Amino acid sequence: MLSSTSSSDSASAESGGGKPWLIAWLIALCLVAVTLGAVEYRWRGRDYRPTILDSTLLWSVQRDRVYAQSQTPLLLLGASRIAFGVDMNVMRELLPRYLPIMLAVNAHYPLATLRDLAEDENFHGVILCDVDSVGLLREYNEMQREYVQYFHRQWTPSWHAHRLLLNVWQAHALIADPAFSFVASARRWLDGAGEPFHNYIHFHADRNGDLDFSRTDAEAIKHHFADNLKGNIAGMPKRTADEWLSDLAPVSAWAKRINARGGRVIFFQSPTHGLERSTVDRLMPPELYWNRFAATVANSLDAVLEPSLNAFPLPDDSHLDYHDKPAYTRALIDVLVAHGWLQR
Amino acid sequence: MRAMQFDSFTFLGFFALVLAIYNAIPAWSARKWFLLLASYIFYAAWNPPFLLLLIASTTLDWWIAQRIDAATDTRRRKAWIVATLLVNLSVLGYFKYSRFLLDNFAALLGTLGVHYVPAPFDIVLPIGISFYTFHSLSYCLDIYRGKFAPTRSWHDYALYVGFFPQLVAGPIVRFTQMRAQIETPRRTTAAGLGLGLTLLTLGLFEKIVLADSIFAPVADALFNKPQAAGSALAWSGTLAFTGQIFCDFAGYSSCALGAALALGFTLPINFRNPYAAIGFSDFWRRWHISLSSWLRDYLYIGFGGNRHGAWRTYVNLMLTMLIGGLWHGAAWTFVVWGGLHGVYLCIERLIREQLATARWQQNAIVRFGYGLLTLLGVMFAWIWFRASDFSSAWLIQSKLFELSTLRAGIAASGSDQRIAVITLLALIAVHWLFRERDIKQVFTRLHPLLLGLLLAIMLSLIVLSPGENHAFIYFQF
CATH class of the missing domain: 1.20.5 (Single alpha-helices involved in coiled-coils or other helix-helix interfaces)
Incomplete structure (x- = not known):
């Protein structure tokens, strides 16, 4: 045989x-x-630039840091608005007592990460959790679970070292981006497709991102976001505001659990304008949704109600251009300090 | 489950460091200790506590082998070999098969009307356990059979089991293949380093470029959502997995051989152009050779081989392949995969016994046709190997024969499917072209200019295939 x-x-x-x-x-x-x-x-030569690419590994590098002892970990949870809106260098400079850690994931709402941190008895830090009424819908609860599971099941020191070295490669080489890979190029050629999308996102190793709206059509993105939002909500089962709120009992409990062991959770709604804001307000009016949820938790903040935050221009109605990030971050810190939630 | 992978920056750094320190140490004994330490660091990079299990298993088998050798009466020798079989297979069974056994026990009770739900438990499978258990078992069984005397050196034995290039996914090396290499001083040679790095490059090319970038997306599109697939995707996805499983595993083996060679060690070749096999017994002489020879020597021959008549031979063949299937994973789909290969081998044997060697069997067209039939049979069996469950495998199988939708599906197929299919055809052509040749000899005999060009193409494509690292498929076994 x-x-x-x-x-x-x-x-x-x-x-x-x-x-x-x-x-x-x-x-x-x-x-x-x-x-x-x-x-x-x-x-x-075709105006493409290298950038760090986000992944479960890069997220895990940051997730590993939440147990810091020398400084209070300050975790930024959420999706794209906080990931591309907050300047980590300004945070580090103005809040030396804290260790800012970016755990927000573009296009992924954060509740799975919040739950994981609530269940982690070794975590005692501060969380700024950027989420709106839409992001609190039960359909979006598990969006970041893949990241959490990766960290708990597969993350090892060996992958940590690999990712740190990969950061160096990605930061300097455009060919480290899969969009420019040999196979992607072959596919584009066979499909008769054009050159890769000119990305207007530039990502950093600390998982902070910059949006450069001069490289894209903000007006088109604005309509794309609003259409997506309407389509997604229309595709979900209809439920009342009371049902929505009752789903959120565990979320309040997670925050209480972290607060009880000396940490703090601040629920925060980033500013939105125009079409995005009017669509959300029409589908989920604040008085029936966000305000009622805010009443169930210890710390919450709606940036629209803070003139210093709401004043910044949002080219696509929900994200800041990278030029405005430092000033916005200073304003955000001022507001958080004024509420007594952070100390300079 | 992701250990330190060959296709990671960590491994490149680790390997460069190991190579440098290994060659800087003058004494052979110290170099061996260093290699063992490096191997244990390599293993611990995945999950440090499981290093203790590896060390405990290694030490126990090393000690039992000496007890077997020292025992003068047969009953005592048998008691020791039974003990080591029990311990090794119990550990393997606990980590790999307990969930499977409990689920099947519950299902069996269910058919009797008893409702039993096993308590949930989440056992982490120690990486490489199937491989190092087979290393240890072969060593103890060979001592029991009196093939050679056991080594008195713990660290020689520990290095045999734990040598990092082959620790987590083989090849399953016999002690006789490593003993002289471990006992005789060796170090890196220029030629060994050249060929070793070439094999490492080939392995990374197979894994990163072919398996992960070209084949995996198409195979995943089929096997992750078989309900949504049409006939064309069923075919292209099956073909893609046929390419992926080979490039993934042969890629790992090439890396293992290359890393070992760079350190001055020669591991046995694990694949020899299997998709150019003519017949299923020929396929198993070419696919995962170290496992198939292990199964032959310790299971098939252990069951009696072909010494007890035709009927027992077929039973032994089926049993060996069914167990071989189960070795790959704790699921019935793997048993079906092994069973299919068992049936293929039995039918082939039956036909060969009926038809004495005839001239037409040497006919090139007949041989090519049989080679094609072999490839189709192997591909068909891969569906069961990759499918997540029975219903998915059945569904994919049935979609292969929905010929009415196939033509439209092919016309509408995406570029990724076309690239995967063309690449697989090229891979099969390469297997036929080099059917009787050893890859190491091919590289060694190439003109340096051609070899340099080939290496440049492979290295460039490796760098130009960035993406998330995929775990080697055989790590889960």
Whole structure:
């Protein structure tokens, strides 16, 4: 049925002398350098820039830091608005007692992460949880579960080291982006598709992102967001505001659990304007939704009601341009300090 | 479950460091201790507590092997071998099969009208346990059979079991293949390093470029949502998985061989162009060779092989393949996969026994046709290997034969499907082209200019295939 295996004994015997190998490897390395350099040069010439790419590994690097002792961990939870709205350098500069940690995930509402932190008895820090009435819908509860599960089940020191090295590679090489991969290029060629999308997001290793609206059509994004929102909510089972609120009992309990062990959870609603705001207010009026939820938790803040925060322009109705991030972050810190939730 | 993977920056850094320190240490004994330490660090990078299980298992088997050798009467020797079988298989059974057994027990009770729900428990499967258990078992069984005397050196034995290139996913090396290499001083040679890094590059190319970037997305599209697939995706997804499983596992094996060779060790080849097999017994001489030879030597021959008549031979063949299937994973789908291969082998044996070697069997067209039939049979069985459950496997199988929708599906297929299918065809052509040749010899005999060009293509494509790292499929076994 099966044959036996055999192994020859000497590596050198089967591979001959060393010189041919040296020549082959020198040729290979030279060709690789030229090829990769040419590909990098080609894409850079078309106004593409390298950026860090977010992943469960990058998230886990930050999740690992929530147990810091020397400073109070200040966790930023949420989706894109806080991930692209808060400037981490300003946070570090103005709040030296705290260790700002970005755990927000673009396009993923944060409740799964909040639950995980509530269940983690070793966490005693402060959480600024950016979520609106839509993000509190039960359909969105598990959006960040993949990240949480990865951290608990697969995260190891070895992957930590890998991700830190990958950050260096991604920060400097455009070809580290899968959009420019060999297979993606072959697919575009076969499909007759154009060049990759010019991304207006620039991501940093600390998981903070910059949106540069000069590189995109903000008006189109605005309508895309509003249409998406209407479509998503229309596709969900109809339920009353009371049912929505009763679903949130565990969320209040998680916050109480963290508060009880010396931490603090601040529920925060980032500012939105125009079409985005009017759509949410029409589908989920604040007096029936957000305000009632806010009454069940110790600390909450609606940025629309804070003139210093609401004054910033939002080109797509819900996100800041990166030029406004530092000033917005200073204003946000001022508001949080004024409420007594943070100390400078 | 993700250990330190060959396709990670961590491994590249780790390996460069190991290579440098290993060659800087003058004494062979100290170099071996260092390799063992490095191997244990490699293993602990996944889950440090399970390193204790590996060390305990290693120590126990090393000690029992000496007791077997020292025992003079047969009953005592048998008691020791039964003891080591019981311990090793119990540990493997607890971690790998307890959930499966409990679920099946509950289902059995359910058919008798008894409602039993097993208490939920979440057992983490120690990575590589199936591989290092088979290493240990082969060692003890060979001592029991009197094939060689046990080693007195714990650290030689521990290095045999724990040598990091092959620790978590094989090849399943026999002690006889490693003993001389561990006992005789060796170090990195220029030629060994050249060929070793070439094999490492080939392995990374197979894993990162072919398995993860080209085949996995198409296979996942089918197997993650079989209900949504049409006939064309059923075919392209099955073909893609056929490519993925080979490139993933052969890629790991190439990396293992390359890393070992760079350190001066030669591991046995684990794959020999399996998709150019002519017949199913030929396939198993080419696919996961170290496992198939293990199953032959310790199960098939242990059951009696072909020494007790035709009927027992077929039973032994089926049993071996069914157990081989179950070794891959605690699910009935793996048993079906093993069973299918058992049936293929039995039918092939039956036909061969009926038809004496005839001239037409050497006919090139007949051989090619049989090779094609073998490939189709292997592909068909892969559906059961990859499907998450019985119903998904049945569904995919039935969709393969929905020929009425196939033409429209092919016309509408995406570029990723077309790339995967063309790549698989190219892979099969390469297997046929190099059917009788050893990959190490192919690389060694290539002109340096051609080899440099080939390496440059592979390395460039590796770098130009960024993405999330996928765990090696065989890590879960």
